[in-house]
Amino acid sequence: DGGITQSPKYLFRKEGQNVTLSCEQNLNHDAMYWYRQDPGQGLRLIYYSQIVNDFQKGDIAEGYSVSREKKESFPLTVTSAQKNPTAFYLCASSISGYPNQPQHFGDGTRLSIL
């Protein structure tokens, strides 16, 4: 079945450590997105990529980095510069980066600080 796979489901970070969240899709979608969700709040866009080897900052990119070397993969690194990383992270993809294309989501990764 086609879909979006995020791993791991739970992740713990020590102070000063970088961690990488994986997002893989086999839907042949061009566009991919990373969102952050805090308790009781909606989603906020961290980074997005409309095509391979290209990505753009979203609303809250500080302290995060991404790469898009393959169409299927869009990993997110939470760096030590992100002072409040505890949140639920969601990856999404859409057929293209043009408007009016529904985004489809993975099951999320919950990141906590040790």
Place this chain on the structure above:
Amino acid sequence: SQELEQSPQSLIVQEGKNLTINCTSSKTLYGLYWYKQKYGEGLIFLMMLQKGGEEKSHEKITAKLDEKKQQSSLHITASQPSHAGIYLCGADIPDTNNAGNMLTFGGGTRLMVKP
């Protein structure tokens, strides 16, 4: 203030009752999406509305977009425990430096259905 306001923030209904969730913007929306999320899981796409006055239904869930394309409602008929979860609206809002398919989301409505 959020660009997309959802109301109510939470809702508890008795099984079998109808309910409505609203999503409102001060700007005209290019596209409006409804998603459902179970706690700790990803978002499930429900429906997309693009045209003013558009209405779509799937099983017992109906979504409408008003003529001005500034407000959408999600109506559930004869609610069941399986309808419980968080409902989020997302929209393509113009004039937000949006060069593509970036969505702005409302804060979500947490629905509980009592058996």
